[in-house]
Amino acid sequence: MSRSPTSVRIVEVGPRDGLQNEKAIIPTAAKIELIDRLSRTGLRSIEATSFVSPKWVPQLADAAEVFAGIDKRDGISYPVLVPNETGYARAREAGAREVAVFTAASEAFNRRNTNAGIDESLQRFAPVLERAAADGVKVRGYVSTVLGCPYQGAVPLAEVVRVAKALHAMGCYEVSLGDTIGVGTPAKAREMLRAVATEVPMPALAVHFHDTWGQALANLLACLEEGVAVVDAAVSGAGGCPYAKGASGNVASEDVVYMLHGMGIRTGVDLDLLADTGRWLSALLGRDTGSKAGKALAASG
Amino acid sequence: MSRSPTSVRIVEVGPRDGLQNEKAIIPTAAKIELIDRLSRTGLRSIEATSFVSPKWVPQLADAAEVFAGIDKRDGISYPVLVPNETGYARAREAGAREVAVFTAASEAFNRRNTNAGIDESLQRFAPVLERAAADGVKVRGYVSTVLGCPYQGAVPLAEVVRVAKALHAMGCYEVSLGDTIGVGTPAKAREMLRAVATEVPMPALAVHFHDTWGQALANLLACLEEGVAVVDAAVSGAGGCPYAKGASGNVASEDVVYMLHGMGIRTGVDLDLLADTGRWLSALLGRDTGSKAGKALAASG
Numbered sequence: 010m011s012r013s014p015t016s017v018r019i020v021e022v023g024p025r026d027g028l029q030n031e032k033a034i035i036p037t038a039a040k041i042e043l044i045d046r047l048s049r050t051g052l053r054s055i056e057a058t059s060f061v062s063p064k065w066v067p068q069l070a071d072a073a074e075v076f077a078g079i080d081k082r083d084g085i086s087y088p089v090l091v092p093n094e095t096g097y098a099r100a101r102e103a104g105a106r107e108v109a110v111f112t113a114a115s116e117a118f119n120r121r122n123t124n125a126g127i128d129e130s131l132q133r134f135a136p137v138l139e140r141a142a143a144d145g146v147k148v149r150g151y152v153s154t155v156l157g158c159p160y161q162g163a164v165p166l167a168e169v170v171r172v173a174k175a176l177h178a179m180g181c182y183e184v185s186l187g188d189t190i191g192v193g194t195p196a197k198a199r200e201m202l203r204a205v206a207t208e209v210p211m212p213a214l215a216v217h218f219h220d221t222w223g224q225a226l227a228n229l230l231a232c233l234e235e236g237v238a239v240v241d242a243a244v245s246g247a248g249g250c251p252y253a254k255g256a257s258g259n260v261a262s263e264d265v266v267y268m269l270h271g272m273g274i275r276t277g278v279d280l281d282l283l284a285d286t287g288r289w290l291s292a293l294l295g296r297d298t299g300s301k302a303g304k305a306l307a308a309s310g
Numbered sequence: 311m312s313r314s315p316t317s318v319r320i321v322e323v324g325p326r327d328g329l330q331n332e333k334a335i336i337p338t339a340a341k342i343e344l345i346d347r348l349s350r351t352g353l354r355s356i357e358a359t360s361f362v363s364p365k366w367v368p369q370l371a372d373a374a375e376v377f378a379g380i381d382k383r384d385g386i387s388y389p390v391l392v393p394n395e396t397g398y399a400r401a402r403e404a405g406a407r408e409v410a411v412f413t414a415a416s417e418a419f420n421r422r423n424t425n426a427g428i429d430e431s432l433q434r435f436a437p438v439l440e441r442a443a444a445d446g447v448k449v450r451g452y453v454s455t456v457l458g459c460p461y462q463g464a465v466p467l468a469e470v471v472r473v474a475k476a477l478h479a480m481g482c483y484e485v486s487l488g489d490t491i492g493v494g495t496p497a498k499a500r501e502m503l504r505a506v507a508t509e510v511p512m513p514a515l516a517v518h519f520h521d522t523w524g525q526a527l528a529n530l531l532a533c534l535e536e537g538v539a540v541v542d543a544a545v546s547g548a549g550g551c552p553y554a555k556g557a558s559g560n561v562a563s564e565d566v567v568y569m570l571h572g573m574g575i576r577t578g579v580d581l582d583l584l585a586d587t588g589r590w591l592s593a594l595l596g597r598d599t600g601s602k603a604g605k606a607l608a609a610s611g
Contacts, residue, residue, distance in 0.1 A: 191606070194572025195531050223565035223602030224572070226528040230496050264524035271495025271525070301524030305492070 014238035016275040020054040020185070020215060021047055021262055023290065024075075025090060027247025029059060029066050030258070031294065037071045039293055041078040046289065047244065048082050050282040056109065059090035060100040076103040088149055092123065097137045101144065108141060110134045110181070111151035114169040115158035118189070122153070127168075131175050138180040150176030150184045151217070155201055156193030166204050174208040183213055185241055188228065191221025195231035202232050215239035218260045220246060220299075225260035226268055233274070240265055245287035246299025261300030263287055281306065315539035317576040320563060321355040321486070321516060322348055324591065325376075326391060327560055328548025330360060330367050332595065338372045340594055342379040347587040348545065349383050352579040357410065360391035361401040377404040389450055393424065398438045402445065409442060411435045411482070412452035415470040416459035419490070423454070428469075432476050439481040451477030451485045452518070456502055457494030467505050475509040484514055486542055489529065492522025496532035503536050516540035519561045521547060521600075526561035527569055534575070541566055546588035547600025562601030564588055582607065 024044050028035060040058070047055050057079060063070035072089065081087060088107040091097045100108050112130040113119040119127050134150075141148045155169045173184045186205060188198070198216070205214060216232045216239075218225035229240060242265045248258035263284045269276050284303040291298040298304055325345050329336055341359070348356050358380060364371035373390065382388060389408040392398045401409050413431040414420040420428050435451075442449045456470045474485045487506060489499070499517070506515060517533045517540075519526035530541060543566045549559035564585050570577050585604040592599040599605055 194569050196573040220602060222568055222606050223527060223562065224569055226524060227531045227569060230528045230531055261524065267523055268495050268525055268528060272497040301521060305523045 012236035013233050013272070014236060014274060016238065016277075017233070017269050018053055018239050019262060019265065019276055019278060020056060020088075020239060020241045021052045021244060022056045022217075022241050022259060023047070023243035023245065023247045023262070025056040025059050025069070026241075026259055027243040027245075027290075029068050030248050031068055033294065035068070035293070037074050037078065040071070040075045043286070043290055043293075044075070044079045044087070046286040047283075048080060048085055050286060051276070051278040052283075053084060053277065054086050054088065057087040057089050060096040060103075060105075061090060061092045062096075073099065073103040076100075076105060086147070088147075091137060093133045094136050094140070097140060101146070105146070107147040107149065108137070109149040109151060110137060110176070111153065112172060112176070113153035113158075113189075114172050115154040115161050115164045117160035118154045118158045121160060127172060131172075131179070134176075134179060142180055148181050150179075150181035151187055152176065152184060153187045153189040155186045156188040156197055157190055159190050166201060169201055170204050170208055173205045173214075177209045177213055181213075183215055183239060184209055185215040185217045185239075187217035187241070188219055188225075191219035191224065193218070193228050194224055195227045198228040199231040199235055202235050202237060206235070211236045212238065215241055217241035219248075219258060220260050226264060229260065229265065230268070233272075244283060244300075245290050245303060247290060247294075258299060261287070261298075261303065263300040263302040263306070267302040313537035314534050314573070315537060315575060317539065317578075318534075318570050319354055319540045320566065320577055320579060321357060321540060321542045322353045322545060322563055323357045323518070323542050323560060324348070324544035324546070324548045324563070326357040326360050326370070327542075328544040328546075328591075330369050331549050331559070332369055334595065336369070336594070338375050338379065341372070341376045344587070344591055344594075345376070345380045345388070347590065348584075349381060349386055351583040351587060352577070353584075354385060354578065355387045355389065358388040358390050361397040361404075361406075362391060362393045363397075374400065374404040377401075377406060387448070389448075392438060394434045395437050395441070398441060402447070406447070408448040408450065409438070410450040410452060410486075411438060411477070412454065413473060413477070414454035414459075414490075415465045415473050416455040416462050418461035419455045419459045422461060428473060432473075432480070435477075435480060443481055449482050451480075451482035452488055453477065453485060454488045454490040456487045457489040457498055458491055460491050467502060470502055471505050471509050474506045474515075478510045478514055482514075484516055484540060485510055486516040486518045486540075488518035488542070489520055489526075492520035492525065494519070494529050495525055496528045499529035500532040500536055503533050503538060507536065512537045513539065516542055518542035520549075520559060521561050527565060530561065530566065531569070534573075545584060545601075546592050546604060548591060548595075559600060562588070562599075562604065564601040564603040564607070568603040
């Protein structure tokens with residue numbers, strides 16, 4: 010418990026990780042409004058969109074328009090996903106000042122997800138990291154499937170450590186460790202984070218949990234106790250996992266903030282405004298919010 | 311972490327705490343089938359029903375028929391709720407060999423819930439405990455609202471400790487500490503359990519979390535780390551809180567078992583059979599299961 014942080018930075022990934030899996034076509038204006046609403050909640054990091062090829066992720070084909078349209082506030086970073094140099098160039102053209110690259114700890118997953126092996130994807134990132142350094146652009150790195158893979162099953166811990174270390178060594182200021190299919194449990198999440206932290210300093214690590222098996226907040230608690238202080242989450246629990254029918258999405262930002270505040274850990278986020286935004290998004294998507302705290306707040310308000 | 315138990319006993323409360331808040335009329339035969347299905351999962355404690363006055367809980371007015379109808383297996387305890395001596399007599403007549411009494415740490419809640427103050431309710435239990443001791447009947451004690459009350463808000467920790475200690479001193483072999491409205495967060499849950507454990511031995515304590523704010527598994531993890539080894543849960547997350555619109559029910563047994571097994575903590579429960587039962591119950595109630603692990607298992611199966 011003594012290692013738990015006194016404040017946590019939430020990286021809100023709803024506009025990207027949440028919306029990229031939606032079947033419905035979401036108007037560009039609504040995406041912009043979502044980000045602008047999130048900007049008013051006190052969040053400091055909002056992943057805005059992805060400059061992956063529209064062939065792969067048609068849902069975010071309007072990335073440039075979205076990025077141009079949002080009201081970029083001082084003190085808030087709006088990272089965008091880029092798969093390679095082409096994506097980086099598009100992101101820069103749109104005005105992005107922080108980008109994120111992504112690979113996996115599972116070779117099988119990375120091949121299916123990006124049509125490249127892990128090492129090949131790292132090689133693709135090298136020129137992105139070089140250009141970003143020259144441009145003064147911050148780069149975040151994602152490692153997927155750190156606690157399990159839908160294709161290969163178990164993922165060797167050593168691979169998670171190796172890939173996270175490589176991203177950090179290449180210049181990623183922060184590496185986000187993602188349980189993409191939400192299969193992890195607290196002891197395994199803790200063991201994974203401890204292992205990575207032997208090679209990458211804890212302040213450069215973030216955790217990213219999906220709530221597919223209902224374990225996200227418990228896993229997060231275990232990782233907080235290890236000292237992690239950056240947490241990815243998506244308002245209203247937006248986003249599904251395209252690889253598992255019935256799977257739920259990211260851990261809901263509202264539930265994370267409620268837990269952290271209840272533990273006396275600061276986030277700077279106004280929970281009421283965040284929950285309002287979650288309900289607005291859920292209404293837009295025509296579904297119940299995936300945030301229990303959001304639901305409870307609505308019932309008690 | 312070192313204090314985490316190596317095995318946990320799940321007290322399945324779905325047939326009672328889950329069904330008592332249902333609006334739909336559930337046939338007696340279905341209640342019996344639910345318990346019989348649960349008996350085949352490896353659970354060792356299944357709270358079967360409540361001998362509270364049918365005026366208060368009409369949903370469980372068939373308590374005697376349910377208790378008579380279930381296939382009582384060796385090695386499984388089937389406690390039933392009793393509010394007073396009258397309820398105890400009815401429970402005994404039906405053949406109950408374990409009962410549970412209940413009060414709250416919040417005076418306001420207890421008055422609304424049972425029309426009696428806390429001390430008055432403890433006085434009511436005294437003759438029940440005496441008769442139970444003479445009859446060789448085990449008595450479990452519940453303390454509600456240990457982390458917050460829908461009427462009075464904050465609940466003094468000293469009251470939680472006092473009430474838990476009183477129940478234990480009166481002869482309850484186990485005291486279950488309930489976050490009835492699911493408002494707790496891990497640090498508070500841990501602090502509460504630690505405080506109670508200074509007066510009641512940890513092996514005589516259980517925790518009972520509702521997932522209203524999405525915190526149940528995280529709270530449970532914090533309490534496991536303190537050494538608690540008995541956990542109340544309801545299959546499919548059955549049960550709502552009648553005091554908060556939109557509130558979800560008990561923590562889902564499936565999610566608890568998935569977490570515990572993932573941490574190498576034994577429960578003796580077959581998760582697949584439990585999840586089957588959860589889906590059977592959800593279909594009966596005409597709704598989606600409230601268990602994310604149950605949903606994920608169905609999708610992957």
